[in-house]
Amino acid sequence: MTLHALPTAAPAPLKFAYWVPNVSGGLVVSKIPQRTDWGLEYNIKLARIAERVGFDYALSQIRFIGSYGAEYQHESTTFSTAILANTTTLKVIAAILPGPWHPHVIAKLGATADQIFDGRWAINVVSGWFAGEYEALGLPWLEHDERYRRSREFIEVVKGIWTKDNFNYAGKYYSAHDFTLKPKPLQSPHPEIFQGGNSRAARENAGAVSDWYFMNGNTPEGHKEQIDDVRSIAARHGRTVRFGANAFIIARETEKEAKAELERIVEQADPEAVNAFGGAVKQAGQASPERKGMWQDSTFRDLIQYNDGFRTNLIGTPEQIAERIVALKKIGVNLILGGFLHFQEEVEFFGERVLPLVRELEAAVLPAEAAA
Numbered sequence: 001m002t003l004h005a006l007p008t009a010a011p012a013p014l015k016f017a018y019w020v021p022n023v024s025g026g027l028v029v030s031k032i033p034q035r036t037d038w039g040l041e042y043n044i045k046l047a048r049i050a051e052r053v054g055f056d057y058a059l060s061q062i063r064f065i066g067s068y069g070a071e072y073q074h075e076s077t078t079f080s081t082a083i084l085a086n087t088t089t090l091k092v093i094a095a096i097l098p099g100p101w102h103p104h105v106i107a108k109l110g111a112t113a114d115q116i117f118d119g120r121w122a123i124n125v126v127s128g129w130f131a132g133e134y135e136a137l138g139l140p141w142l143e144h145d146e147r148y149r150r151s152r153e154f155i156e157v158v159k160g161i162w163t164k165d166n167f168n169y170a171g172k173y174y175s176a177h178d179f180t181l182k183p184k185p186l187q188s189p190h191p192e193i194f195q196g197g198n199s200r201a202a203r204e205n206a207g208a209v210s211d212w213y214f215m216n217g218n219t220p221e222g223h224k225e226q227i228d229d230v231r232s233i234a235a236r237h238g239r240t241v242r243f244g245a246n247a248f249i250i251a252r253e254t255e256k257e258a259k260a261e262l263e264r265i266v267e268q269a270d271p272e273a274v275n276a277f278g279g280a281v282k283q284a285g286q287a288s289p290e291r292k293g294m295w296q297d298s299t300f301r302d303l304i305q306y307n308d309g310f311r312t313n314l315i316g317t318p319e320q321i322a323e324r325i326v327a328l329k330k331i332g333v334n335l336i337l338g339g340f341l342h343f344q345e346e347v348e349f350f351g352e353r354v355l356p357l358v359r360e361l362e363a364a365v366l367p368a369e370a371a372a
Contacts, residue, residue: 013362014325015335016355017057017093017244018050018347022079024072027248027339029277029304032268035342038072040079044086046344051090053351058083059194059337062095062126065136068277069270077109084117093122093194098147098154099139103174107161107181114185121185123158124194124214127151127202129281148201149173155193155209162190194244198226206241207233212335214244217308220331227332244335245328248309251346251354255316262315265341269304278303309339322357326365 019027020043026036036042047058060080063073080094096106106123114121127147128134134141142150153171160167161181169176185191195206196214206213207230215226227243234241252258278300302308312328314321314336325336340346 011329011362012334014329014333014358015056015244016054017059017335017337018046018055018343019337019339020058020060020079020083020092021046021343022074022076023061023063023070024066025069026341026343027305027309028265028269028341029069029274029306030265030269032265032341035345036340038074040074040082042344043079043083046347047083047087047090049344049348050351051087053348054355055090055347055351057091057093057122057335057337059093059124060095062097064097064100064133067130067132068280069273077106077113080121081113081117084113084120087120088118089120091120091122091192093124093192095124095126096154097126097128098150098173099128099134100137103154103157104161104176104179107158110158110191111162111181111183111185114187114191115183119186119191121187122192122194124196125151125155125210127195127197132280144199145201148197148199148205151195152205152209155195155205159190159193159209203230203233206230207235207239208237210241212242212244214337215246217246217248217302217305217311219311219313220327222311223328223333224331231332242334243332244337245312245333246307246309246337246339247312247314248305248339249321249346249350249354250315250341251318251321251350253317255320258315258317261341262310266301266304269300274300274303277306305339307339314338318353318357321354322361325354325358326361329362 021036021038022043024038026034050058060076062076063070066072077094080092083092110121110123131141150173153174157169157174157176160169161176161179162185165180167176167179192211194212194214195210196202198216213230215223223245230241250258250261252261298308302311314324338350
């Protein structure tokens, strides 16, 4: 592919993130053999590969108990700091679950991590979909919209502690009394706050308080609907939000090879685990008042990848995937969050073969269209 940049200034380059496999079983509910490992040594090597080939972020996962093919899991904040200690430019997003975690504790932990690791700490606030996890921890399982109300308070408290002295807050779930955190985080105004969800409550939270809105895998039309909606909500609050799209990426030399790999994953899916996972998440997704939460329309095939990553269709040759990624940027996606089957090898292949094509297309195609 030969593309020549035009002099018109391009929009901000797309960011790239990968799921940290700190949970056993990889990113698919399938018995297909995988070379991915959930241990620290594997993940340090993976992080260094990702950093070298151009990834910007890594997202650690939050699980407290084993479930649905993910029987073992390392705690997200500890694992994130271990990765930060072994990299120099990669930013690590630690998934946080309100309920088990308290915002004051996360604010303190995050400020320290951000100071130690040169402003590379971020959080993803997960409102929760797994009732069994809360029950096992002896914590109350709130109804759908209440979970998002708690998350909104959680984010407001964390942001307040990170940015203000003598911070006060009186909410339903959290409070603060003349609290001052020192030192505050290195990043200004504060470490980035990510959040996902598909429901009305999730979108309202993103528009009101979050920096980034993560979207499950979807069609371009589905992603655009979410982006337009959350942008309008953010505008009402005088804010802007950036958008990340989840995708399970299968990049191969030929489209036939990529599609064959996908079918092998699907053919070797663990039906019991997929159906159990589907039952849990669909309950969570359909519990929103408008019944538009995450996974509410996911098929069995979609659920083999935990966050509907097959639906984004980044499956094919490097050229095909690069073109689809830039098409996503055109509708407002700012970041691609990638899952892979064999993480080390495939993150490296993606960085060496797909990312350069994305950068060429960004430099040539998008400015040309903006100037037309």
